[in-house]
Amino acid sequence: MDSKICPLSTLALMLSLGVSGSATALTLQGTADLGIALQTDDGSVQKSELVLTPRWDLDLPHSARATLIARARMDGVDKLSPGQPNQRTRSHWNRRGYLGDNGDMEVREAYIDAAIDDTYIRLGKQQVVWGQADGLRVLDVLNPIDYREFILPEVDDRRIPLWMLNVEAPLAAGMLQLILIPDQTYDELPPTDGAFAFSSPLLVPGAPANVPVTLLDHDRPDRPVRDADAGVRWKGFVDGWDLSLNYLYHYQDQAVFYLTQQQSGVVVAPTYERSHLLGATLSNAFGDFALRSELGYSTDRYWVADPGRITSAVADSPELAYVVGLDYSGLSNTFLSMQVFQSHLTQSTDAIIRDxxxxxxxALARRNLWNEALALEAFVVHSLNEADGLLQLEARYQFSSTLSGRVGADLFYGDSSGVFGQFRTANRVHIGLTYAF
Structure with a gap:
C-alpha cells in the first residue's frame, strides 16, 4: 500500500461517512508547541522545534465517531534525526512524509469508534496502553517506540501508533479485550549521527577493531496476516483489587543484530523474532496510598553477547520482568511516587553482556502551586547495576486556558557504557510554549 495514499484515503473515508450519514458535528482542536533545548556542555542548540498537532472528531450515525490526529514538525537545527532517515523499521503504510531535511508530517492516529450492543470496537491507527508503570515498560509493548529523543518526551509522543483492530466486550464481571495488529512497524532508533544515537555495549553489539562492518537492511516481516501480532486482555475488579490478565503473541519491537564474520569483514543482519508475553497487573488504594504492580514473562528474548564467545554476538533467554510502585497523595497539592523495576533472565549465559x-x-515528585497555575515536577530513574540514570526537572505555568509555558532540564549521569550514561554529553536545558486551540 502506498504510504502517501493511505492516510489521505482514510480521511476521505471518514468525511464521506459523515456526509452520507448526515453527521451531527465535526470538531477541530489541537496544539501548537514551540520547544528549544540547549546542550549544557557547550551551549549549542540541540532542538529548535515547532510541532503542530491538529485533531478532528466527526460524529457518525448510530453513535459512531471518527477521529483523525495529524502531526507536523519543523526543527531548525536538525540534530535529533539528521536528514531523511530511511524508516526501514516502519511498514510502508505507517511512514512519515518528509518536509525537506528539517521537517516531517504524518497521520498519528486515524480510527473509528463504534458499539454493537455491549461490544466496543475501535478500528484504525491508534495507541493501546497495557500496564501502569511510569517511564518503564513491562506490559506496555503493543506500540513500538520512537527513540529519537530516547525516553525524554511524554510516552504518548514516544509511542508509534499502529493500524489495528481493538475490540472490548463484557465477560465475567470484567472486560475482555481482543487486539489484532497487521501493521509490521517496530522500534525506531535514531541514526548514528543523531544526538541520542545508541552507543552503550549493553545495546549495541561490538565488532573486532579495525574490521570493516556492513549493515544489512532490516529483515522486517511484511505479511499483514501471517506476521500480525495478536493479544487478549481480561480486566476486572476482584475483591477490591483492579486486576488484568494479559497475553500477546508478537514480534519483539527491538531488532536482533546478528553478526556474521566473513572474509570481507563483519556483516550485521537486523532481524525480528517472535515471542509470547504472559502478564498481569494488580493495583489497589489504601487511604492516601496506592499500590501498583505489573508482571510479564517473555518466552523468547535476545540479548547482546560477547562476540569473542558467541560469533553471532547474540544469546537468547526468556525474561521475567516486574515493577512495583507505591503512590502517596496525602500532602496537599502534592503527589509522590516510587517504583522498583527488575528484569531477570531465566536461562542466562555468561556470554551475555548485561547482568x-x-x-x-x-522516584517522582509533583507539586501544584498558585491555584494549580504552577506545576513543579522532578523525576529520576536510577540503575543499580550500572550506577547511572536520568534526572528530569520541569516547571510548567498556565498563563491562560489555552497558553502554557515550561522550563526544565534533562540530565543524564554515570559511565558512558551504561544505558543512561551513554547520553551524558546530550544533557540539556529546555524552554517551551504550548498553545491549545
Whole structure:
C-alpha cells in the first residue's frame, strides 16, 4: 500500500461517512508547541522545534465517531534525526512524509469508534496502553517506540501508533479485550549521527577493531496476516483489587543484530523474532496510598553477547520482568511516587553482556502551586547495576486556558557504557510554549 495514499484515503473515508450519514458535528482542536533545548556542555542548540498537532472528531450515525490526529514538525537545527532517515523499521503504510531535511508530517492516529450492543470496537491507527508503570515498560509493548529523543518526551509522543483492530466486550464481571495488529512497524532508533544515537555495549553489539562492518537492511516481516501480532486482555475488579490478565503473541519491537564474520569483514543482519508475553497487573488504594504492580514473562528474548564467545554476538533467554510502585497523595497539592523495576533472565549465559538480574528504581515528585497555575515536577530513574540514570526537572505555568509555558532540564549521569550514561554529553536545558486551540 502506498504510504502517501493511505492516510489521505482514510480521511476521505471518514468525511464521506459523515456526509452520507448526515453527521451531527465535526470538531477541530489541537496544539501548537514551540520547544528549544540547549546542550549544557557547550551551549549549542540541540532542538529548535515547532510541532503542530491538529485533531478532528466527526460524529457518525448510530453513535459512531471518527477521529483523525495529524502531526507536523519543523526543527531548525536538525540534530535529533539528521536528514531523511530511511524508516526501514516502519511498514510502508505507517511512514512519515518528509518536509525537506528539517521537517516531517504524518497521520498519528486515524480510527473509528463504534458499539454493537455491549461490544466496543475501535478500528484504525491508534495507541493501546497495557500496564501502569511510569517511564518503564513491562506490559506496555503493543506500540513500538520512537527513540529519537530516547525516553525524554511524554510516552504518548514516544509511542508509534499502529493500524489495528481493538475490540472490548463484557465477560465475567470484567472486560475482555481482543487486539489484532497487521501493521509490521517496530522500534525506531535514531541514526548514528543523531544526538541520542545508541552507543552503550549493553545495546549495541561490538565488532573486532579495525574490521570493516556492513549493515544489512532490516529483515522486517511484511505479511499483514501471517506476521500480525495478536493479544487478549481480561480486566476486572476482584475483591477490591483492579486486576488484568494479559497475553500477546508478537514480534519483539527491538531488532536482533546478528553478526556474521566473513572474509570481507563483519556483516550485521537486523532481524525480528517472535515471542509470547504472559502478564498481569494488580493495583489497589489504601487511604492516601496506592499500590501498583505489573508482571510479564517473555518466552523468547535476545540479548547482546560477547562476540569473542558467541560469533553471532547474540544469546537468547526468556525474561521475567516486574515493577512495583507505591503512590502517596496525602500532602496537599502534592503527589509522590516510587517504583522498583527488575528484569531477570531465566536461562542466562555468561556470554551475555548485561547482568542476569538488573534493577532500576524511580522516584517522582509533583507539586501544584498558585491555584494549580504552577506545576513543579522532578523525576529520576536510577540503575543499580550500572550506577547511572536520568534526572528530569520541569516547571510548567498556565498563563491562560489555552497558553502554557515550561522550563526544565534533562540530565543524564554515570559511565558512558551504561544505558543512561551513554547520553551524558546530550544533557540539556529546555524552554517551551504550548498553545491549545
Amino acid at each position: 542476569r538480574t538488573t534493577t532500576q528504581v524511580t
